[in-house]
Amino acid sequence: MGHCFSHLTKTDRYKLEAALLAGEKPQTIADRLHVHVSTIYREKNRARMKQLTTDLVEVDRYNPDEAHRRYRENLSKKGADLKIGNDRALAEYLEKKVVEEGYSPAAALASIEIEGKMFSTSICVGTFYNYITKGVFLRLTNADLPEKPKRKRPYHTVKTVKRAPKGESIEKRPAEVD
Numbered sequence: 001m002g003h004c005f006s007h008l009t010k011t012d013r014y015k016l017e018a019a020l021l022a023g024e025k026p027q028t029i030a031d032r033l034h035v036h037v038s039t040i041y042r043e044k045n046r047a048r049m050k051q052l053t054t055d056l057v058e059v060d061r062y063n064p065d066e067a068h069r070r071y072r073e074n075l076s077k078k079g080a081d082l083k084i085g086n087d088r089a090l091a092e093y094l095e096k097k098v099v100e101e102g103y104s105p106a107a108a109l110a111s112i113e114i115e116g117k118m119f120s121t122s123i124c125v126g127t128f129y130n131y132i133t134k135g136v137f138l139r140l141t142n143a144d145l146p147e148k149p150k151r152k153r154p155y156h157t158v159k160t161v162k163r164a165p166k167g168e169s170i171e172k173r174p175a176e177v178d
Helices: 010-021 026-033 037-046 064-076 088-100 105-115 125-134
Strands: 048-052 058-062
Touching: 010 026, 010 037, 010 058, 010 064, 026 037, 037 048, 037 064, 088 105, 105 125
Parallel strands: none
Antiparallel strands: 048 058
8 A cells, every 4th residue: 555645734834833843853743743754844944934032043933824825825836837828829819809809708719710710729718718717818808708707706714723723633543443
């Protein structure tokens, strides 16, 4: 049976901070969090910061909030590159059709085939809508579309816990128990 890899959660990062402040060794912290010791070393370096003590001495500290922010930022950088990225002619053509001539995204893509135009890349309607929503185009936004998108209802944000819970999470119990 191989290893089961998992990412550190925000509560794991708070536990790591508490253990580092208590002066525990990285190996004992890794055993408690059920991760490899190299994960602890990498995590320590992810959000190292200098802090002044009351004696005005600079101390290296680990900041779990900054570490989690950087983790989320790195997650968002994953994924494939844009298909339309190198094809400026296609992007300009689609922008012109939708913004100036009032075409829908599906009609703009269909007009490429009808007019017999050739571009180096081709995208589907869903990808085109995703690019519009993400703001890939310079002049084209959702407001420029013929049928305006429906507004989503406002969601209430869920408050995150500021400190680590006491004890071990039930999600990390041994496989033998299941």
